[in-house]
Amino acid sequence: MFREFRRRELSSLTAWTGCDGPIPAEVEVVGVEYRGRLGHPSSYGLLMARATDSPGVQLDLDPMRAVLSVPSDEVTLGLTEPEYAEALHAAGRDLATGLVITAIGQGLYGSSVVVFTRLVAVISLLLATGLESADEVDIWASWDSAWLEPPLKA
Secondary structure: OEEEEEEOOOEEEEEEOOOOOOOOOOOOOEEEEEEOOOOOOOOEEEEEEEEEOOOOEEEOOOOOOOOOOOOOOOEEEOOOOHHHHHHHHHHOOOOOOEEEEEEEEEEOOOOOHHHHHHHHHHHHHHHHHOOOOOOHHHHHHHHHHHOOOOOOOO
């Protein structure tokens, strides 16, 4: 199954199960890829995960052979930045159901802790509701509420 959730011209979330996405997903795994405005420091991220009864986020990354074409960025499959691992664990602290993250795709220029924090919220919602019945408004609300920008200082 494959679904795309578009918001404005410059933001999209692509979610998939099985072999329908850029990286094949095993049974019970959902993948989500975010692509935003090119050149923005929070413009790319990919997560694949399955639900677990254990609380929080666990990493069980399988080495994968795939090439992802992302304009204006260089994507690495795997976790190379320690702050992204910290963001994933922090985002999973309050989840009702834990996540086992099986794949990560990060852009050299476009990934950030913001993107990965938001992807945890979206993938958690998709695993809870099912990809077929997920509501686009709820998906983007989950994305937005996962990272609230601090108020500007006067």
